[in-house]
Amino acid sequence: MNDNIAVKIDHVSKFFHLPTEATNSLRTTLVNRLRGIKGYKEQHVLKDIDFTVEKGDFFGIVGRNGSGKSTLLKIISQIYTPEKGNVIVNGKLVSFIELGVGFNPELTGKENVYLNGAMLGFSREEISDMYDEIVDFAELEEFMNQKLKNYSSGMQVRLAFSVAIKARGDVLVLDEVLAVGDESFQRKCNDYFLERKKSGKTTILVTHDMGAAKKYCNKAILIENGLIKVSGDVNDVANQYSLDNLQTEVTARSDLEIDVKEEWIENLEVNFINQQKITPNDEVKFEVSYDVKKDTETYIAFSLTDVDRNIWIYNDNSLDYLTKGKGHNRAIYTCKLDQVNNLKLKLQVSIRNKRDEMIAFADEKVILINRNDISDDDKSAQDSATGLIQRNGSWEFE
Amino acid sequence: MNFFSRRNQILLKELVKTDFKLRYQGSLIGYLWSILKPVMLFVIMYLVFVRFLRFGSAVPHFAVALLLALTLWNFFAETTNMGMLSVVSRGDLLRKISFSKPIIIFSVVANALINLLISLVVVVIFSFLNGIHMSWNVIFVLPLLVELVLFATGIAFILATIFVKFRDLGPIWEVGMQAGLYGTPIIYPIIQVSQTHPTIAKILMLNPMAQIVQDMRYILTFSNNTNPTLWQMTDKPYLIIIPYLIPFIIFGIGLWIFTKNSSKFAEII
Numbered sequence: 001m002n003d004n005i006a007v008k009i010d011h012v013s014k015f016f017h018l019p020t021e022a023t024n025s026l027r028t029t030l031v032n033r034l035r036g037i038k039g040y041k042e043q044h045v046l047k048d049i050d051f052t053v054e055k056g057d058f059f060g061i062v063g064r065n066g067s068g069k070s071t072l073l074k075i076i077s078q079i080y081t082p083e084k085g086n087v088i089v090n091g092k093l094v095s096f097i098e099l100g101v102g103f104n105p106e107l108t109g110k111e112n113v114y115l116n117g118a119m120l121g122f123s124r125e126e127i128s129d130m131y132d133e134i135v136d137f138a139e140l141e142e143f144m145n146q147k148l149k150n151y152s153s154g155m156q157v158r159l160a161f162s163v164a165i166k167a168r169g170d171v172l173v174l175d176e177v178l179a180v181g182d183e184s185f186q187r188k189c190n191d192y193f194l195e196r197k198k199s200g201k202t203t204i205l206v207t208h209d210m211g212a213a214k215k216y217c218n219k220a221i222l223i224e225n226g227l228i229k230v231s232g233d234v235n236d237v238a239n240q241y242s243l244d245n246l247q248t249e250v251t252a253r254s255d256l257e258i259d260v261k262e263e264w265i266e267n268l269e270v271n272f273i274n275q276q277k278i279t280p281n282d283e284v285k286f287e288v289s290y291d292v293k294k295d296t297e298t299y300i301a302f303s304l305t306d307v308d309r310n311i312w313i314y315n316d317n318s319l320d321y322l323t324k325g326k327g328h329n330r331a332i333y334t335c336k337l338d339q340v341n342n343l344k345l346k347l348q349v350s351i352r353n354k355r356d357e358m359i360a361f362a363d364e365k366v367i368l369i370n371r372n373d374i375s376d377d378d379k380s381a382q383d384s385a386t387g388l389i390q391r392n393g394s395w396e397f398e
Numbered sequence: 399m400n401f402f403s404r405r406n407q408i409l410l411k412e413l414v415k416t417d418f419k420l421r422y423q424g425s426l427i428g429y430l431w432s433i434l435k436p437v438m439l440f441v442i443m444y445l446v447f448v449r450f451l452r453f454g455s456a457v458p459h460f461a462v463a464l465l466l467a468l469t470l471w472n473f474f475a476e477t478t479n480m481g482m483l484s485v486v487s488r489g490d491l492l493r494k495i496s497f498s499k500p501i502i503i504f505s506v507v508a509n510a511l512i513n514l515l516i517s518l519v520v521v522v523i524f525s526f527l528n529g530i531h532m533s534w535n536v537i538f539v540l541p542l543l544v545e546l547v548l549f550a551t552g553i554a555f556i557l558a559t560i561f562v563k564f565r566d567l568g569p570i571w572e573v574g575m576q577a578g579l580y581g582t583p584i585i586y587p588i589i590q591v592s593q594t595h596p597t598i599a600k601i602l603m604l605n606p607m608a609q610i611v612q613d614m615r616y617i618l619t620f621s622n623n624t625n626p627t628l629w630q631m632t633d634k635p636y637l638i639i640i641p642y643l644i645p646f647i648i649f650g651i652g653l654w655i656f657t658k659n660s661s662k663f664a665e666i667i
């Protein structure tokens with residue numbers, strides 16, 4: 001095997017048997033067995049997942065709730081065994097999955113650290129070597145001889161987290177840890193992650209927080225419905241994730257639709273010709289097509305709304321190109337939004353008749369505009385890019 | 399899988415230490431309970447069966463024989479009961495860290511064994527007080543202990559595996575242990591059965607627990623023919639070998655079933 005590989009996930013598939021019957025009694029089980037009902041259904045959580053984490057990678061796994069990322073993490077940590085495929089881990093793996101890694105409330109903090117260390121495969125001497133660092137990082141010096149049941153929940157998590165990150169494993173696996181502790185502890189974790197990224201140790205991080213993923217990870221995968229949707233560059237992954245989230249958010253909101261005179265228009269469709277993820281220099285280009293069922297004049301009106309600020313950014317219509325009579329209509333629209341910074345937009349297209357009444361709505365679509373021309377170390381440009389419109393002024397100092 | 403890898407040794411040591419530490423956590427006299435409890439239980443059994451019901455009055459030193467058998471039975475009960483629950487009770491750990499699962503059972507066995515050894519010291523003290531003189535034959539206690547540990551561990555493996563899926567096993571095993579206690583010549587001497595029903599006595603003796611108890615009693619020389627072992631009751635070698643073989647078979651099957659299913663424990667719990 002290649003020496004440079006830290007973790008190799010080789011075409012891994014995983015399913016669970018979920019009981020379909022609510023009851024678990026002997027009688028129903030027997031009756032179902034006789035009827036030939038299996039009593040469970042196979043839930044395919046991961047389907048043919050395949051990727052490699054190289055040594056020194058800070059690898060991100062992102063995905064929505066229920067996409068299978070925690071299951072994947074448990075497979076990497078060898079807590080679950082996959083139905084198909086293999087997992088190869090090169091070196092000692094330390095994982096921090098779910099909060100509070102099996103601490104015993106009746107033991108003192110110190111005893112728990114040693115027990116936890118033994119669970120992870122470290123001897124007493126090895127733990128003694130790292131003990132001071134762990135306690136130091138957790139900031140719990142004066143509590144280490146207290147029983148764990150007297151700790152606050154935040155203190156417990158801090159201790160567990162410190163054990164995980166200070167244990168000298170080769171691969172560190174972390175699940176949703178960015179909410180651990182108070183602000184100062186989080187800042188400390190942030191520093192630690194940045195330092196770790198530079199140090200060349202292998203880390204696998206599962207997160208919802210795209211900011212964190214972009215900040216720490218050099219590679220990432222996006223998991224959706226048990227499949228890898230995007231793999232590779234962390235920015236691609238993060239943008240796709242944001243777009244997906246926006247899409248569902250917008251669709252969920254558009255459920256509250258106004259009653260529309262459906263009978264006038266059929267097959268209204270809006271399709272992007274260009275990408276949905278663009279930079280300010282790219283064109284927004286989409287196609288609208290619909291069938292008019294009754295003899296009337298129609299035009300298309302649309303708006304681009306900033307999702308975060310909930311304001312119209314850009315509206316336009318085809319009032320000057322009224323369609324006449326029944327039949328199929330198709331139009332392509334192109335525009336450019338080259339003045340803006342990063343934006344999440346929703347595109348709402350409607351068809352109106354001559355009396356300006358809306359007679360049809362299209363499903364909402366989203367467009368994600370991200371600037372890619374700002375370098376990471378240009379603090380001035382980055383700061384200015386938080387506004388809606390790109391900066392174009394000049395300074396004159398006297 | 400290598401149970402004796404360095405990592406597993408460390409883990410086993412820590413788990414045993416923790417369990418031992420936690421056992422009498424919060425009690426005033428702590429470890430003393432592991433001696434006091436069997437002694438007090440023995441006093442009850444002694445008063446009920448030896449003094450009032452007059453069991454084993456024909457057997458010399460029956461009081462010590464009763465204490466010895468109870469001690470062995472307690473080890474068996476503790477290992478199987480705790481073993482059965484152990485995997486489920488460590489469920490939160492199983493779902494977070496990957497480690498060798500048989501270690502969980504071995505740590506339970508190790509703790510029960512510590513208790514057994516402490517209790518055996520009490521038994522030895524009692525037998526001296528009772529005026530029993532031991533010979534070098536006592537050394538044969540060791541292989542019998544190994545047999546006992548294998549038997550109890552094997553059953554604990556099987557129970558723990560089934561219990562993960564079927565919690566019904568809890569009450570079932572409780573009843574089973576009660577039946578086992580009375581089905582084994584512990585509180586009554588085997589001659590009480592063999593005098594009237596010799597065949598039933600022989601069947602009872604095929605149970606490894608009965609065989610271990612009677613062999614131990616024999617070795618500690620306080621029975622002779624008044625409290626016979628299986629090989630004193632029959633001369634058919636294929637019959638005699640059965641109870642000695644069962645523990646090894648049970649251990650093999652138990653370990654096999656347990657390791658075969660252990661990769662799924664984290665999902666089911």
